Amino acid sequence: MNTLRAKLTALLVAAILLVVLLATGLTFLLISPPRFEAAEDATASQFALIVDLIASRPEAAAVASGDFIGVKAAAAGGPVAQGPTRGMNAALRRKGRSEQVIVSDPPGARSPVISARLGDGRWLLMPMSMAPPPDNRGWALAGWMLIFALGTTAVMVVAVRRLTEPLALLERTVAAIGPDGELAPLPEQGPTEVRAAARAVNLLSSRLKTAMESRIRLVAAAGHDLRTPMTRMRLRAEFLDDHERDTWIADLDELDRIADSAIRLVREEVEDSSRSPIRLDHLVRDVTDEIGEIGMKAALTSHSPVTVLCRPLSLKRAIRNLVINAATHGREATVRVATEGGRAVVVIEDRGPGIPQELLARVFEPFFRVEAARGAPIPGAGLGLAIAHEIVSRNGGSLTLRNRAEGGLEQWVTFPIAADRPAAPI
Incomplete structure (x- = not known):
């Protein structure tokens, strides 16, 4: 729901549904309600005329033209419709009639039936010209709203998807950019x-x-x-x-x-040689041995066998830069190789003064140096960390620096583990 496409779809659907609901409510307010009293008055006039005709000929036999029309021996039966019953009796009173009628919905009848007791005990039955309300009117309204909401949502999803496809293309393009910063040409096709x-x-x-x-x-x-x-x-x-x-x-x-x-x-930055599986612990061991042979303090304290996919010569140069940086500025470098969270980790620690926290974000900038924090000025171009960071990134890894609580600097190099691949000799 946090994507632009989802938010835009939800906004448009909600706006359309709100407009439809407001329009429907306004329609109900503007349309005049049915004039039930006029219909009841017309039915009451017909009923009174029929009663008077029957009263003028009391010897008339029961009319047998249908089950729910004519003079019958009993009322129509069925559940009483309270509203129409009150309305018909009120209409008869307005016409000065004293008869009392019952409006019911007998089983099998297509419309409500008026039942009125005559003076001789018989019953006059006649259909009421008002169709009963549908039994499933609640479900019909719910179904209409559901179909409208689903249809609106489907249309909006298709429309928003088409409108936001260029943004989605940009998102996929940015995600596809590799460590080298290059991007494969996109096919210029579609809408x-x-x-x-x-x-x-x-x-x-x-x-x-x-x-x-x-x-x-x-x-x-x-x-x-x-x-x-x-x-x-x-x-x-x-x-x-x-x-x-x-x-x-x-x-x-x-x-x-x-x-x-x-x-x-x-x-x-321009090197594009292929990567191969390399035993990272062997590579780090060779680097520490070489640095120790030239008189610098560097030691591999612990290591676990782990294979990574990289360009061995460039990665060896990066690890060498980091270890020399620790041994030079931090007086001594201790290195360990381990696996943590499914990744290969190289940790290089020193005993120097560390780097001010506000400058840690700039240490990978070319030609940036921190002599004031690391001690006396030492010859160098300020490119060692920049080169190491570039190499590690182009080999699919990450390089982070942090100050140790007990003093000194910690350099963390992490790589994805190359599983089930034989390592090439270094």
């Missing part, structure tokens, strides 16, 4: 509105793809072109004295790392 929506989405997708490719080419070209002047500057620095040369070389190394990180980030 006019759907074709127009599909055409607009395809045009938007094409323009976004062109813009992304232009940005990627620009960053790659800039990173590549920076290397030529940096090489000339490095050669010129060799002719400086030792102190100035070391400063120049350190700055050039920093520029080289920034350019190299930017190119790697761009390559991650």
